[in-house]
Amino acid sequence: MAPEESAEAESLLPSFERRFLAARTLRSFPWQSLEEKLRDSSGPELLLNILQKTVKHPLCVKHPPSVKYARCFLSELIRKHEAVHTEPLDELYEALAEVLMAEEPTQCHRSYLLPSGDSVTLSESTAIISHGTTGLVTWDAALYLAEWAIENPAAFAHRTVLELGSGAGLTGLAICKTCCPSTYVFSDCHSCVLEQLRGNILLNGLSLEPDTTAPERHPGHNAHDAESPRVTVAQLDWDVVTAPELATFRPDVIIAADVLYCPETVVSLVRVLQRLSACLKDQQAPDAYIAFTVRSPETCWLFTSELGQAGIPWEAVPHHNQKLFPYEEHSDMAILKLML
Numbered sequence: 225m226a227p228e229e230s231a232e233a234e235s236l237l238p239s240f241e242r243r244f245l246a247a248r249t250l251r252s253f254p255w256q257s258l259e260e261k262l263r264d265s266s267g268p269e270l271l272l273n274i275l276q277k278t279v280k281h282p283l284c285v286k287h288p289p290s291v292k293y294a295r296c297f298l299s300e301l302i303r304k305h306e307a308v309h310t311e312p313l314d315e316l317y318e319a320l321a322e323v324l325m326a327e328e329p330t331q332c333h334r335s336y337l338l339p340s341g342d343s344v345t346l347s348e349s350t351a352i353i354s355h356g357t358t359g360l361v362t363w364d365a366a367l368y369l370a371e372w373a374i375e376n377p378a379a380f381a382h383r384t385v386l387e388l389g390s391g392a393g394l395t396g397l398a399i400c401k402t403c404c405p406s407t408y409v410f411s412d413c414h415s416c417v418l419e420q421l422r423g424n425i426l427l428n429g430l431s432l433e434p435d436t437t438a439p440e441r442h443p444g445h446n447a448h449d450a451e452s453p454r455v456t457v458a459q460l461d462w463d464v465v466t467a468p469e470l471a472t473f474r475p476d477v478i479i480a481a482d483v484l485y486c487p488e489t490v491v492s493l494v495r496v497l498q499r500l501s502a503c504l505k506d507q508q509a510p511d512a513y514i515a516f517t518v519r520s521p522e523t524c525w526l527f528t529s530e531l532g533q534a535g536i537p538w539e540a541v542p543h544h545n546q547k548l549f550p551y552e553e554h555s556d557m558a559i560l561k562l563m564l
């Protein structure tokens with residue numbers, strides 16, 4: 225391969241790698257660029273490199289994606305290869321045979337590479353909605369908020385962060401691994417989501433404080449490593465949590481991603497923020513960052529008008545350019561900073 229061709233081919237590799245590890249839809253892969261590269265004689269070499277960066281990636285070998293996803297991806301690679309080369313590539317067929325023998329579990333893994341060289345791996349449901357909740361998979365706003373956090377670590381460093389509606393845990397795990405918070409409280413209302421969340425925290429090498437609602441009651445907990453944040457998981461339902469319960473968290477920063485998906489959750493969220501604001505009057509007001517995908521103008525309007533009625537000022541955080549994670553290019557994302 226000529227040096228300039230080799231450089232071009234190499235830029236395809238990270239693109240395939242990031243998308244495959246995060247199990248993004250197959251149509252989001254740069255297939256057309258791949259087809260162009262496959263026409264030259266070094267096509268098979270490129271495909272073998274792609275195989276190493278995807279199905280054979282050490283993260284995928286340890287924490288595999290869904291069987292169906294790997295099968296469809298390998299079938300597509302084989303199709304692309306056979307469209308231009310007559311000789312079959314054994315390694316692709318061997319990888320496909322291995323995948324065909326595997327059983328399809330209800331959970332799969334997704335991994336995200338962090339700029340530090342570390343990664344976040346999540347066990348998630350293979351279905352977008354299951355057990356009556358949207359919280360068993362990662363949503364794009366979680367990735368968008370994590371990117372913003374990684375660009376702005378000072379907003380979280382040495383602070384207590386309370387996350388509302390944590391879901392699978394992507395944003396919080398990325399913050400814990402890159403932004404040095406002193407305490408991170410993941411929370412959600414759904415028992416299956418909480419169970420999966422605890423598993424994901426442990427999967428990523430963090431330890432969990434034993435008491436899920438009051439980290440400050442364990443100042444001398446000796447299993448804690450001073451380098452990593454104190455991590456807790458709290459069952460916190462915005463509709464039922466009381467002001468005294470909220471006060472025990474004493475957050476410096478409150479975050480939430482993709483929790484504005486219907487009018488009921490918008491209203492519940494604003495009510496809990498209002499209660500948080502009222503019960504934290506004796507400490508410095510926390511910063512709150514709410515990230516969401518703009519799916520309908522009505523929902524955004526409802527959110528800002530509910531904030532107005534609750535007397536919570538807000539401003540839009542400027543869009544960031546840092547695209548670390550693969551998500552829909554065309555989705556319209558926003559982060560609002562609230563002054564509680």
Ligand SMILES: C[S@@+](CC[C@H](N)C(=O)[O-])C[C@H]1O[C@@H](n2cnc3c(N)ncnc32)[C@H](O)[C@@H]1O
Nearest residue numbers: 358359362363366389390391413461462481482
């Ligand atoms: C669309 S998911 C987003 C999960 C995660 N933040 C993400 O972006 O990937 C919405 C989450 O909000 C949680 N949620 C919805 N209503 C809630 C409530 N009233 N109290 C607490 N959590 C709630 C759900 O259980 C779910 O995990």
